Amino acid sequence: MNIVIIGGNHAGIAAAIRIREEHPKDEVIVFEKKDEVTFVSQTIPLFLMGYQNIHSQANYATPEEIINQGINLKIQTEVISIDAKKKMVFYRGENDKIPRYLYYDRLIMATGSYPNLPPTGGKLNETLFLLKERKDAESIENFISEAHQAVVVGAGLVGVEIARILAQRDINVTLIQSNHRILDKYLDEGSALEVEKQLEKEGVTLLLGTRVDSYHTIDKKIWSRPRIDVFTSNGKIISADGVFMSVGFRPNSFLLAGQVETGDRGAIIVDKYMYTSDPSILAIGDCSTTYMDLTKENIYNPHASDAFRQGLIAAINCHEKKKEIMFTTGTYKFNMDGFTIANTGITLNQAKKFGYDAEEVHYQNRYLARKGNSGYESTGTYYHKAENISKDYSSIYLIYEKKTLKILGLQVLGTVDISQYVNIISLAIQKGVTVPEVEFTDFFFEHGYKNPLGFTKILAALVRKKERECES
Template identity: 25%
Template sequence: MEIVIIGGIAAGMSAAAKASRTNKDANITVIEKEKYISFGACGLPYYLGEEFADENEMFARTPEQMEKTGINLLLEHEATNIDFNKKIITVTDLQTGESFEKAYDRLMLATGAQPIVPPIPGIDADNAYTITKLDSVNRLKKALTSYKKIMVVGGGFIGVEVADQLVKLGKDVTLLEAGPEIMSGPFDSEFSQKLKGALEEDDICVCTNEAAEEFVQTDGQITAVKTAKGQYEVDAVIIAIGFRPNTKFYADNFKTLSNGAIIIDQHGQTSIKDVFAAGDCASIPNRLLGDTYTALATSANKMGRIVGTNIGLPESEWESFVGSLGSSAIKAGQYEAASTGLTEKQAISKGLNIKTTCIETNNHSNYYTVQEKIMIKLVYDAETFVLYGAQLFGKNETVLRATGLTTAIHAGMTTKELGFVDFAYAPPFASTWEAINVAANTAK
């Protein structure tokens, strides 16, 4: 069996590694534009912020390691055309410019996503950066000593993480968000406001309801950012306003979401037989929402593993993905936050009959040092009390509690059950009534 995987970063290499173990007789080829594979871009903000120094820490596997398992790697190669009827891929060697054809029996698309770079005047300057590729971040790291005032455009995960890291390096950071709130995708308003306050507590200037309209250049460098409200002097700009699935050259052949992400089923198969997809180029089956676009490394790796299992086996032996909950976490200044399942606004948009509870309670017993408040919000069915979603905000010991809440949502537990779950207790870690118990018991 000829298996071809286009894309060798997260989902693609997870699939290749699993497929090589599942079907040892398959001939597996991975086509990747970069010089490397298995790169964890989630580490880039922390590499930029000098949380660690060795860039190799962000690579889960080396090409040599994968080739030893029998996987054929075509690095610095690009799939430029796919004939889905004849099952033939046109591949171009990016070093020589030469092209050749590669046939497949089964194909996986793992082409990822690309950062959205809006057509704002002046954005093409050398001191405008995106935080998705190692080369770009290394270029920024080398120039950082000459930058003092840095504007981060975009209040999502990457924007918040980068702003958080840059201020630790002594930079004067402004975070610009066109919408009314930062982190508005995974969090409801009260948590977005808490995260904004956490950044401001660390002297990051957070400007919401304000969009960049022009990047003013002087001698080819951005020196100011104009908005409808004024002008900001800057030494550099970081663009972090989101991602677009990298599916443009083949998306017309498939059923897709509105943003171009390829829709897959619970087996990872697309609307074309023998063609699979996973990662940031594809949808992800969500346990509560159905087909969604969730550009998270956890989803990419899990769905990649499912595809790797199925792509080399007969259909009767395929495994199904259990479904995502879109669980995520973020650190902002001295605080941390997590979200899992449905937010209140998602539940309302889905037409669910819900109630919510939002409380502050202690992280552990009052007689143990450094007691902190944890804010917990639960979204649950108004009649059955089945838990649909949860959000948390606080300092130490906050985000890991999301693990218990994710498990409860996955299992379809009610708040009444959750209120009496026997969580582990000792004064340094919890109170006799664990914070999750307390929140669940306020659901009425």
Template identity: 25%
Template sequence: MGKRVVVVGGVAGGASAAAKAKRENPELEVVVYEKSGWVSYGACGLPYVLSGEIPRLEKLVARTPEEFRKQGVMVHTRHEVVDIDPSLKTLTVFDHTEGRTFQDRYDHLVLATGARPTIPPIPGTEQAGVFTLRNMEDGEALLKALEGARRAAILGAGYIGLEVAEAFRKRGLEVTLLEARDRPLPHWDPEVGALLKEELERHGVEVWTGVRVTALRGSGRVEAVETSEGVVPTDLVLIATGIRPNVELAQAMGVALGPTGAIATDERMRTNLEEVYAAGDVAESFYQVLKRPYWLPLGDVANKHGRTAGAVIAGKEARFHGVAGTAIFKAFGLAVATTGLSLEAALKEGYAAKKVFIKSRDGAHYYPGSQPLFVELVYEEGTERLLGGAVVAFDHGALRIDALAALLSRGGTVEDLLALDLAYAPPFSPVWDPLLIAAQEVR
């Protein structure tokens, strides 16, 4: 019998690691333990199930436990790994269905325990009607709550808060979005936040920025959000103020954490312990812009982590080369994509940074239906090295961000951007692509 691979966590990173390891080396015995009742699903699709655009949660599942078993991977849902002894290479597992505890062993171990929402220290968060959105169970609970709700309040205007604001409006709810900073998407620069605020308000979302939430009022069930600027009556509250990696199990067994608070790994996803790997939202990545560890809890990154770990365990040559910090999402008709550092972040890092922000179009001005498109470039003064950028569009034009991400990953400059041979035809771009127009503004 081949060596035994145990994967703790069966969503993006864990599922990818298990599948890749078995595919590359069929002799491996691969077992996955997942605490919840779901495995191998696209959590990024949850807002679109809430909106009704995706008809049911099951559509998000890439592979069921039965499909894994047909491929030779044994998946156990509602099984929680509660302790690991790396010296003996043993695990203690609690079966939530049968209420029993048992022991298992491993030759190779993958920690893919993910991340969980952070709950702000305000009174009333324990009440019924207060939700987070991280996993399928969260999605199930929110779908049920939406059936009788008329009003919703969302705490936090990051990716999840913005996507769910759209979903709730599509369900016909009155929506109030509450953000402590002075703009939506507060980790990026103000121009992007202003465009987002305009789009949200155009679709009926009430946006409160620079507001401090002091309590969630109610008598066992939430009825209102108390803030520094007034009271918001509501039937339900979504807390979307951030997440943190689930590192407690890793810490208890002696796995080292990195400077971000997630598990430190090398480019082969190995931890400091022999034959122990980490993948997904619990693990750090290498940041190609700042050349240091970075935590980017996104689904595509998690899958790449898992694929790398699985290949290495199977004896193949594989490396994860890091991230440029690229992300994209939509709020109603507006698509927002960012990569690398905002100007605010670049200045905090000590760069002599500058930016340009331009308005162009996603097609030739004369082409029917062309719409505004905005580009921000952040660069280092003097060297003109690209440090980051954003593209805001009303359609798939925001995918231009991928060209910037590719340049960032290779230390590209404004001159390198100007030298690119970008695609042109009137339905897709002006004769000068908006990226090139922005680059020309630097000169």
């Protein structure tokens, strides 16, 4: 079988490698318009924080390594059109004067996404910045070395992360969010407030419930850079050296426009086997929809973890439909250099919106520290609601359905990383596990702690207490 994959990042490469394993006689051709594959955009914040080298640690595979696995990888080659009826792909290489074409038996779309970019008055990677590609990282590093003020538009995961990095690099940062809370798609009000306090503590100015109406580059320069004036919905004008746009992504589904069914935000609709409405075409990663069982929706949810899973499932099913993909739980871990945010499932607000009789319990730890030669060191001991012990803490929110005690979501944050509980609860959600079942699951004994029960048992106790209070 002749299988063509368009896109050489997470989903496309995962599919290509697994097809080679599952169907070693197939011809696998991967088209990638850039000169690299498997670029990890999550490396950009780590690079800006000084933890990773964007040139040597941002890819987990080189083109040569992919080719050596028997995959016909065509880099710097752009697919310019698709004729789904004739099963033809038209493409142009870097040195091609006219387009070429080939036929496929199966086509796997792994074309990814592109950032939302409202009309602006800025020049990309000079006064307007995104966090998507290697060139973006290099431009931002240059910006940080000479800038003094920045505006970040959008307080999702990427916006919060870049705002904090800029503040740590001594840039005066204003973070603008149209919603009245940051991270509103991931956190409920209590956990969002904790993150907001952390950001303000670190010097980030928050403008919540505020939209950016427009911004313009002014001829007059501040220091060595062009001046930017940002106009907001509440009448404020903010001067800055640059604007960072972080208002989400859109699926790159144009090549199949009008040839397959599309849904949320124009993403290609796929079934549980990753097939589109065309029986010869599959779609994976950020260009396709994802099914979320908790909300009974086929949604657009661009996420690296889902991209890998979908690539593997598409490879297994490329000859015939054999294996269904497990639904997504929306699981994220987000490291902000000493402050961790992680979540899975849905928020309490989302649960109520979709008809659940839901409730939330919250547990927060302050960590004991002892003074040593080099200052305070954590002992690993934690105390519930202890005061003035140390600045380190962790906070955990559990969302559940009241009648069934089914687990719906978990939000974890704080200066101490306990994000491993998010993976545990993600599996629990996929399997429909209840709070009592998690409480009595055999996890290792957490010795050395003031309360050795572990978070799952502590949260279960809080659920029982809340339910008894509701009954009385």
